[in-house]
Amino acid sequence: MGPDTKPEIRHVDLEQLEDRFKSFLYAKRGKVTNERLALLRTLYTHNGHFSVDQLLDLMAKNEHSISRATVYRTLDLLVQCGLVKKLAIEDRETRYESALDSGHHDHIICVDCNKIIEFFNPELEAIQDDILGVYNLKPVKHIHQLYGSCTVPNCPEKKKSGQT
């Protein structure tokens, strides 16, 4: 695809996302700053599950210097307005991922290679809500991670770490 015909899907998405973020900020009398937009863009123009360090690296590489404190503060905002999801993965730094791209899903972590796989199962979702109902609770969210060990003999990925 040349400079002419290339479909810039990401571009369109990004504008919508930014608008959503801006509306959120407007509603709470917050300000639209370069730092905030840059972090949103970074999260949505890369695929993966990022630690704060990884985000800082990514942004530094793209000439968007931003302080660690601002990353933390902005991630909070993005989580609040539903654009970013926070993953509490046991014994690892907290990871963050874009929340609108792929819809709701949970994660599988391979204990051999640390790979993170996303999954979604409607049955599972339904049962969870049912269980909450039994205790008179309204679903707010859930954390669900499956840890598995690779059954592929001599998996080439073994013991690599820091994956997506």
Place this chain on the structure above:
Amino acid sequence: MGPDTKPEIRHVDLEQLEDRFKSFLYAKRGKVTNERLALLRTLYTHNGHFSVDQLLDLMAKNEHSISRATVYRTLDLLVQCGLVKKLAIEDRETRYESALDSGHHDHIICVDCNKIIEFFNPELEAIQDDILGVYNLKPVKHIHQLYGSCTVPNCPEKKKSGQT
């Protein structure tokens, strides 16, 4: 059983548990120390999901002084040998609970009162294993927490914290 007729269920359990821990330690050439046994007992003679601070308090109250570092080191051992389960609850200190008492279960956290409720659903368990199978992974463990908001009007527990 007690000296005569009173059934001292806890007592019997504890001995078995200690034996299990001792075997584990023996196998890895570890030593059976008072601190280690005291922590095991503390976890099994109280019901709940404890933070390290809570464990230190409990032990101090029962004249079992033990250092924080040893608590951490011993918890690792207990988790390794399957006697204790580590709960990574989002945005709260890590909690630990006895692992053999009530069998496998996961947790519901009420976002209003912070209460922790245990649940178990065989269907849910089965589906999780199926999902892992799809990716050629053998189940190792899972983390599953449902966050719910209380639908009881004026729930008396509202906003209390630090619950079991």
Place this chain on the structure above:
DNA sequence: ATAAGTGCAAAAGATTTGCAACCTA
């Protein structure tokens, strides 16, 4: 102009680690 946001460095909170003294096997 003014309230909000930013970076920096310090603070806080949880967990780990180095080391000398101290036990268990």
Place this chain on the structure above:
DNA sequence: TAGGTTGCAAATCTTTTGCACTTAT
């Protein structure tokens, strides 16, 4: 006795916060 274990304090690591300065509105 020898090697593992303990407690303490120092070190790490992640995240939060106070503050003077800067910027969006």
